[in-house]
Amino acid sequence: MARQLNMDALQQDFWKEEYLKELMLRFRWHQRYGAAVKARQEQLRQRRQATKEPLKLPALPSPAPVPPAEQPPEEPAGGIQEGEMKPVAPEVRQLLYQGISQDGEGRRRYLTRRTACAPEEKYYTPVTTNFLYGWQMGKVTKVYVPPSPKCRIESFFRKNGAFSLLDPRDVAM
Numbered sequence: 001m002a003r004q005l006n007m008d009a010l011q012q013d014f015w016k017e018e019y020l021k022e023l024m025l026r027f028r029w030h031q032r033y034g035a036a037v038k039a040r041q042e043q044l045r046q047r048r049q050a051t052k053e054p055l056k057l058p059a060l061p062s063p064a065p066v067p068p069a070e071q072p073p074e075e076p077a078g079g080i081q082e083g084e085m086k087p088v089a090p091e092v093r094q095l096l097y098q099g100i101s102q103d104g105e106g107r108r109r110y111l112t113r114r115t116a117c118a119p120e121e122k123y124y125t126p127v128t129t130n131f132l133y134g135w136q137m138g139k140v141t142k143v144y145v146p147p148s149p150k151c152r153i154e155s156f157f158r159k160n161g162a163f164s165l166l167d168p169r170d171v172a173m
Contacts, residue, residue, distance in 0.1 A: 084127055088114070 092113050099105025114122070119131050126135050134140075 084125070085123055086121070 092110065095105075095110040095113060096107060099109070101108040119126070120136055123131070126132050
């Protein structure tokens with residue numbers, strides 16, 4: 001809507017009165033709530049400053065020193081080893097650090113070398129019941145099994161042609 005430029009004295013007095021009412025309303029609100037708003041703003045400002053400072057935790061008293069426990073006597077060299085797996089040979093372990101798996105080196109080469117070893121070479125005792133089958137059986141010899149005999153088919157087509165009479169043995173009842 002376009003602004004009217006031609007205002008008479010009545011309209012001017014109306015707008016003057018509205019402006020003064022709004023000004024007085026703002027003044028009364030500021031007198032009533034201004035101090036609370038300023039206090040709230042100051043609290044927020046202090047919180048922001050507190051978050052910028054590094055957090056300081058209270059110091060805890062140090063615990064009493066624990067007396068050293070008695071260490072068990074060392075096992076002889078031929079005694080029971082800890083863990084289920086035997087240690088990996090150093091030359092096999094070095095495969096992990098040479099090359100990358102995508103090129104067939106590194107982890108991939110290490111894992112293929114480890115899977116080629118028999119379970120007896122990797123573990124002290126059988127870990128699962130599947131290990132019991134063939135545990136310490138030794139090297140398995142390869143047995144040659146000839147392929148099954150295949151029948152030779154002379155032709156896909158009928159022996160007597162397509163239009164000849166069928167053999168009585170070929171007819172199903």
